[in-house]
Amino acid sequence: MIGIGCDHGGYELKKEIEAYLDQRGLEYKDFGCDSTEAVDYPVYGKKVAHAVASGECEKGIVICGTGIGISITANKVPGIRAALCTDCFSAQATREHNDANVLALGGRVVGVGLALKIVETFLDTPFSGDERHMRRVRMIEEN
Ligand code: RB5
Secondary structure, eight states: OEEEEEOTTTHHHHHHHHHHHHHHTOOEEEOOOOSSSOOOHHHHHHHHHHHHHTTSSSEEEEEESSSHHHHHHHHTSTTOOEEEOSSHHHHHHHHHHHOOOEEEEETTTSOHHHHHHHHHHHHHOOOOOOHHHHHHHHHHTOO
C-alpha cells in the first residue's frame, strides 16, 4: 500500500500520479487534500509520514508546490527518510543508498511526464542492502 498526500500546490500532480498507480494496479491510500483550495502542507505531510512509520503503508508520496515544506515535515517523523527528487538519478540512488521510504515532489517544479518517471523509478528500485548503506541508514536515526 502506498500512502499519498499533498497540499493545494500538489493536488493536480497527485491526481496524475493516482491515475498512473491505477493504470499499474498499485494500491494506494489518499490522505488528502481534496482540491486546489489553499491548505497547510504539514497536515498532509504528517498523515502520510505517520502511515509509513506505523507500517500501514509501505511507502509514501508527498507533494506540495516545491516539495520542500512537505519533505521537511515528513522527515520530522522518526523512521521516515523522505527524499525530494527532481530527477530519476536521485530517485534511483535514494532507494539504493538511503532506503528512502517517502518520495517528495514539487507540483510547481516538475512536469507530469518527469514526475511519473521519478515515481516509477522510486517504486521499482530496491534498496541495495549493501552493508555500508545499511550502516549509514541506521546512523540516521542515532542521536
Ligand atoms: C503553498 O503556497 C506552498 O508554500 C507550498 O505548496 C510548498 O511549496 C511549501 O513548501
